[in-house]
Amino acid sequence: MSPPAAPPETPFALVVRAGNALRLSAVGAPAVRAGLGVGMTLADARARCPTLQTLPHDPAADAGLLERLAAHMQRFTPMVATDPPDGLILDITGCAHLFGGEAVLAAQAVADAGLTTRHAFAAHAAAARALARHGRAGGDVRDLPVTALDLSADALSGLRRAGLATLGDLARRPMAGLAARFGADAVQRLRAILGEVTNPIAARQPVAAIGARARFAEPLAHTDAVLDVLEDLLVQTARQMEARAIGGRRFVVTLERSDGARRRLVVETGLPVRDAAVVMRLLRERIDSLSDPLDPGFGFDSLTLAVPRTQPLGARQIALDSGHGASVGDDSVAALIDRLATRLGPANICQLRPRDTHIPESAQQLVPATSAASPWPTAAGRPLRPLLLLDPPAAVTTITSFPDGPPQRFRWRGQVHVVCHAEGPERIAPEWWRRRDGHIPGQHGLTRDYYRVEDAEGRRFWLFRHGLYEERSDPLWYIHGLFA
Amino acid sequence: MFQHAPSAVARLPLAARAEALPALGGGQLHEIHAAADDWAAALAFAFAAIDAAGRRPVMLVHAARQAVLSMQPYGEGLIGLGLDPARLVLVEARDGTGMLRAGLEGARCPGLAAVVLASWRRFPEYALTASRRLVLAAERSRVPVIMLRGDAEPRPSAAHQRWLVRSARASPREANAPGLPALDVELQRRRGGASGGRWRLEWNDQDGCYREARNTTATQSAGIHDTPLSGAVVHLSAVRAGLAGDVAASRAA
Numbered sequence: 131m132s133p134p135a136a137p138p139e140t141p142f143a144l145v146v147r148a149g150n151a152l153r154l155s156a157v158g159a160p161a162v163r164a165g166l167g168v169g170m171t172l173a174d175a176r177a178r179c180p181t182l183q184t185l186p187h188d189p190a191a192d193a194g195l196l197e198r199l200a201a202h203m204q205r206f207t208p209m210v211a212t213d214p215p216d217g218l219i220l221d222i223t224g225c226a227h228l229f230g231g232e233a234v235l236a237a238q239a240v241a242d243a244g245l246t247t248r249h250a251f252a253a254h255a256a257a258a259r260a261l262a263r264h265g266r267a268g269g270d271v272r273d274l275p276v277t278a279l280d281l282s283a284d285a286l287s288g289l290r291r292a293g294l295a296t297l298g299d300l301a302r303r304p305m306a307g308l309a310a311r312f313g314a315d316a317v318q319r320l321r322a323i324l325g326e327v328t329n330p331i332a333a334r335q336p337v338a339a340i341g342a343r344a345r346f347a348e349p350l351a352h353t354d355a356v357l358d359v360l361e362d363l364l365v366q367t368a369r370q371m372e373a374r375a376i377g378g379r380r381f382v383v384t385l386e387r388s389d390g391a392r393r394r395l396v397v398e399t400g401l402p403v404r405d406a407a408v409v410m411r412l413l414r415e416r417i418d419s420l421s422d423p424l425d426p427g428f429g430f431d432s433l434t435l436a437v438p439r440t441q442p443l444g445a446r447q448i449a450l451d452s453g454h455g456a457s458v459g460d461d462s463v464a465a466l467i468d469r470l471a472t473r474l475g476p477a478n479i480c481q482l483r484p485r486d487t488h489i490p491e492s493a494q495q496l497v498p499a500t501s502a503a504s505p506w507p508t509a510a511g512r513p514l515r516p517l518l519l520l521d522p523p524a525a526v527t528t529i530t531s532f533p534d535g536p537p538q539r540f541r542w543r544g545q546v547h548v549v550c551h552a553e554g555p556e557r558i559a560p561e562w563w564r565r566r567d568g569h570i571p572g573q574h575g576l577t578r579d580y581y582r583v584e585d586a587e588g589r590r591f592w593l594f595r596h597g598l599y600e601e602r603s604d605p606l607w608y609i610h611g612l613f614a
Numbered sequence: 615m616f617q618h619a620p621s622a623v624a625r626l627p628l629a630a631r632a633e634a635l636p637a638l639g640g641g642q643l644h645e646i647h648a649a650a651d652d653w654a655a656a657l658a659f660a661f662a663a664i665d666a667a668g669r670r671p672v673m674l675v676h677a678a679r680q681a682v683l684s685m686q687p688y689g690e691g692l693i694g695l696g697l698d699p700a701r702l703v704l705v706e707a708r709d710g711t712g713m714l715r716a717g718l719e720g721a722r723c724p725g726l727a728a729v730v731l732a733s734w735r736r737f738p739e740y741a742l743t744a745s746r747r748l749v750l751a752a753e754r755s756r757v758p759v760i761m762l763r764g765d766a767e768p769r770p771s772a773a774h775q776r777w778l779v780r781s782a783r784a785s786p787r788e789a790n791a792p793g794l795p796a797l798d799v800e801l802q803r804r805r806g807g808a809s810g811g812r813w814r815l816e817w818n819d820q821d822g823c824y825r826e827a828r829n830t831t832a833t834q835s836a837g838i839h840d841t842p843l844s845g846a847v848v849h850l851s852a853v854r855a856g857l858a859g860d861v862a863a864s865r866a867a
Contacts, residue, residue, distance in 0.1 A: 463671055463725035470705055470716055478706040482689045482699045494689045496704065503700045506689060515690035517654045520683065543650075550783070553791035584792035588783035589651050611688060612651075614658030614695065614781075614795035614817070 141179050144187040145172050155187040159246070189215065199243055200334055206239055211255070211331035217263070219255050219331050256322035256329040260297075271323050272298030279319045285312045297323060340378065340437040342366040349388040349429025353417075356385070356430055360413065363435040364406035377402025377443030381409055384434040387427050397472055400500035401464045402441040408465060415472040467499050476500060488558060490580075490610065491519060513556055514582060516592045516611025523608035526593070533599055536581040540593065542609055547585035554581035555595075576601055582613065590614070635813050635826070636804065638663035641756040642774040643749045647763045647802075649780070650682045650734075655797040656779040657687070658695055659815075660730050660760045662824050666696040670727035673720040675705045677713045680734045682765060696822040701727065710739040714748075721751035721759045729757060734764040745771035768802065776803040782814055785827075794819060796827065 141161035143154045152172040154161075164179040175182055196212050203210045206229065209221035222235060229235040232251055240247050250261035250269075257271045264278040265271070271278075274297045276289045288311070294300055300308065300320055309317045322329040342363040350356050360383060371377060379402055383395040397412040417424050471479045480496040484506050487493055528537035536552035560575030562568030568575065576597040584590045590613035597605035638644050638660070648656035664672055674687065689699035705720075707713035713731060720729040729752075733740060740761070749772045752759045761773065768776060778800040784793030795817040803809050815824040 462723050466719055466723045466725070467703065469719060474705070474707060474712065474716070480704040480706070482687070482692075482702055482704070484689060484699075490688075494699070496686070499703050506693060506699050508693065512690065514694060516688055517658055517691040517695065518685045519688040519691075520685045522684075524683075545651075551786045551790050551792040553787075553789070582792055584784065584786075586783075587651075588781040588796065590654075590781065590784075590792050590795070611691070612654035612685070613691070613792075614654045614797070 141166065141182045143175065143182060143184050145184045146187040154184075192216070201336075202242060203239060204336070205242075206235060209331065209333040211333050213259060217259065219259060221255070221331060221333070254322075254325050254329055255331045256319070257325060260323045270298075272296060272301060274323070276300065278323065279316055281312065281316055281319075285316065288312065340367050340370050340374075340376075340440060341435055342370075343432065343434045345432040346430070349431055351426050351429040353424055353426055356424075356426070356433065357410070357414070359433055360435065361406055361410050363433060364409050367435055367437055368404040368406050371404040371437070371440065371443070372445070375442060375444050376440040377404045378409070378437040378440050380437065380439035381413070382436045382438060383413065384436070385424070385430050386432045386434075388429050388431045389427060391427070393424065397468075398439075398476070398500075399464075399468045400471070401468075402443040404443065408468075411465075412468055412472045415469055419473050471498070471500060482506075487561065489561060490515070490558070491521065491523075514613070516590075516613045518612040520610055520612070523594070523610040526607050526609050528593075528607040534579075536583055537593065537607060540607065540609075542591075547587075547589070547591070549583045550586055551584040552581050553583075555579035556581075558594075576605075580610070635799075635811075635815075636775065636801065636807065638758055638760065638775070640758045641753045643745060643752055643759045643761065643772065645761045645763060645768075645771060645773040645776040647766060647768060647776065647778045650765050652779060652781045652797075653683065653685075653762075653764055655781040655795070656762050656764075657730075657732075658795055658817075659777070659779050659797060659799060659824070660728075660762060661692070661695055661697050663758060663760070664697060664728045666822060668727050669701070670725060671701050671703045672697070672727050672730065673703045673705060673717075674730045674732065675707060675713050675716045675720065676732040677707045677709055679709060680713075680737070681732070682734050695817075710737055714739055714744050717759065718747055718751055721748055721757055722755055724755040724757060726755075726757050728760060730760045730762060732762045732764070733766070735766055737763070737766065740769075740771070742770060742772060745773055748772075749774070773803075774805045775801060778802055784816065795824075797824075 139160055141164045142158040143161050143166060144156040145152045146155040147153075154166060154168055154170050154172065154175055157166050157168060161175075161179065161182065164182075166175050166179060166182070172184065192215060196214065196216065196218070200210050200212050200218055203218055203220055207220050207222050207225045209223075211219045211221075213219050220239070222232065226232045226235050229238060236249050236251070240249065248262050250258050250265065252258035252261055252271070260271060260274055260278040261269055265274045276286060276294060276297065276299075278297060279286075281289075289300070294303070297320060301324055305317050305321075308320070318327070321327045344359050344363055350359070364381075367378070378399070380396065380398045385393040385395070387393070395413060395416050397409065397416050399409075399412070403409060467479055476498045479499045481499045481501075481503060483495045483497045483504050485493055485495050524542060526540045526542045528540040530537045534555075536554055537549055539546055539548045541547075556579070558578045558580060560568075560577060562574030565573070565575055567573045578594040578596055579598070580592060580594045582590065583593055591609055592611035592613065593607060593609050595605045595607050599605065644660075644663075646656045646660055661672075678684075687699075687702060687704070692699045692702065705716050707716050710733065713733065717729055717731045720726055745761075748759050748761075761771075780798045782796040782798045784796040786793050793816075797815050798812065799815060800812045801809050814827040816827040817823075818825045
């Protein structure tokens with residue numbers, strides 16, 4: 131299953147970290163010819179074959195490739211099962227003649243896979259698997275070596291010491307003795323390969339998309355009638371979702387007009403829902419907020435409802451004291467946020483999220499309220515911060531009594547404020563590590579000196595001087611926040 | 615109303631209780647007027663009325679186009695006021711009508727701790743009808759609805775209370791540093807009660823709420839009680855009790 135990443139003649143292997151050593155987890159054909167094998171440490175392998183090229187092994191990508199291959203193999207038979215990490219089992223009962231025989235089908239499947247593969251046919255899955263992995267196509271399962279049982283190394287060496295080399299040798303012995311010595315598993319596997327017990331495969335089932343569709347003999351010209359049909363479709367999809375214990379996060383309605391025009395309505399929810407009434411309210415909101423209204427023209431021919439994004443949603447018990455339970459409150463707030471997000475756009479319903487930086491305006495971030503909340507740190511021991519942050523900071527003109535001190539008075543929005551009390555400075559250095567050339571002295575940006583000041587009317591402001599006097603000769607003053 | 619109050623308040627004579635700061639109760643609409651420079655004080659006064667220990671979200675609706683100053687609530691500052699910033703849901707409406715609609719939706723939702731609408735200057739959409747709608751929605755859901763009015767002329771509305779909030783000079787800390795938040799509040803109108811009271815409130819860091827300042831004499835324009843009791847601890851924590859406090863008050867009555 132390893133994708134060839136190097137020219138075919140270069141020895142190539144995938145490595146995986148096992149304990150403290152890097153070991154080969156898959157080797158290409160040239161590497162095998164060079165005497166390398168799976169399980170060898172990378173140091174040994176390099177000693178034998180200095181030209182060895184390696185890449186780290188990615189099991190997740192392998193599993194994804196196997197899934198894609200399995201989906202692809204469904205063109206040969208509907209009954210396809212994966213045999214992780216690198217096998218596929220196809221039940222081709224009654225399918226082979228469509229492709230001109232078993233051998234032709236296998237050749238096509240191998241060509242489709244585009245990988246170096248081995249295959250085998252047998253009357254049942256376990257035997258086919260054992261033949262493909264440990265024998266050769268068309269061989270007899272009784273001639274397979276005992277390694278086909280996939281037992282532990284101890285059990286295998288025990289079998290070999292007892293002089294049992296093939297499955298045929300084992301099959302001639304009484305099963306009770308084998309079970310007593312090597313475990314019931316060994317007997318189960320042996321009997322499965324020999325076909326004495328059934329070994330069904332769990333064929334992968336394609337998951338049908340959630341959706342519903344209504345076609346009309348006559349075009350529907352009234353929007354209200356369309357909405358009624360839509361509600362019916364929502365009830366249908368709700369039943370489909372209930373059967374699978376999922377709820378929809380995104381609902382897409384496609385309206386096809388008789389003149390060929392198409393309209394798409396999309397609503398999204400913050401929590402998975404399958405309640406038709408809730409989605410209906412969102413859709414009505416969406417229709418209300420359309421810039422050009424839903425024009426039926428000569429009528430709609432068909433309506434399609436799709437639920438492309440779903441999430442698990444179990445059945446929920448209705449609370450006896452309907453009303454003040456926590457879950458009910460959460461639900462109604464989530465529904466409110468969804469309604470407002472549908473009307474005003476998700477970017478306009480925000481919540482505050484902390485960010486790990488000491489630059490005040492970057493220390494919080496507005497994120498859509500439908501995303502998961504993140505906890506805020508407690509304020510204990512931190513310097514006071516304003517309740518409101520001006521965005522952007524407003525420039526003020528100031529008079530200071532001495533260069534490094536707080537301002538004596540400042541002018542903001544055409545009004546002079548006389549500073550009575552001041553606290554500071556709280557020096558906030560720029561994030562030089564985020565700047566290009568920030569490590570060079572003089573290039574790290576301007577330091578800010580923050581002061582908390584109170585004016586004669588009792589208003590408290592958060593002022594800062596942008597730059598120290600050694601950084602620039604005439605640093606500007608800004609007002610950055612308002613304290614309560 | 616006095617269920618959650620400290621015992622010191624319960625021991626006050628009845629007369630002092632009548633002077634106590636009226637609560638920004640649940641299920642009501644309150645108007646808070648402030649100048650642009652005092653906006654933070656008004657917002658703090660509104661947030662102080664919200665149950666700090668609860669987990670229910672607080673909805674803050676604003677319209678960017680209307681605002682005089684471009685600013686946003688600052689999470690770490692909210693923590694200082696005892697409000698978890700993660701509870702705040704910021705809704706930005708396109709215009710005044712959108713803001714009222716969003717506020718009305720919020721007022722109908724019993725899962726919210728409060729709905730705060732921030733509006734500025736002339737706001738013709740917010741008149742008797744619109745405010746009455748908010749009142750009806752709030753009465754049904756028992757959610758307090760607070761309308762902040764910045765730089766605005768008071769106009770007739772159906773609000774239960776109308777407050778005027780100004781920043782006040784705080785008692786300075788050592789080294790001439792500005793003290794804890796302080797504000798002057800004036801109850802300009804009150805439905806079914808005496809209005810005209812003025813209070814000087816100071817933030818109490820230990821209790822995490824506003825308390826009446828001890829050493830300043832609050833002017834009493836209502837004139838019912840001529841001398842304020844010395845050391846009267848008039849609390850806003852009853853405001854925090856919200857619905858439960860109101861129920862307790864009605865039982866006590």
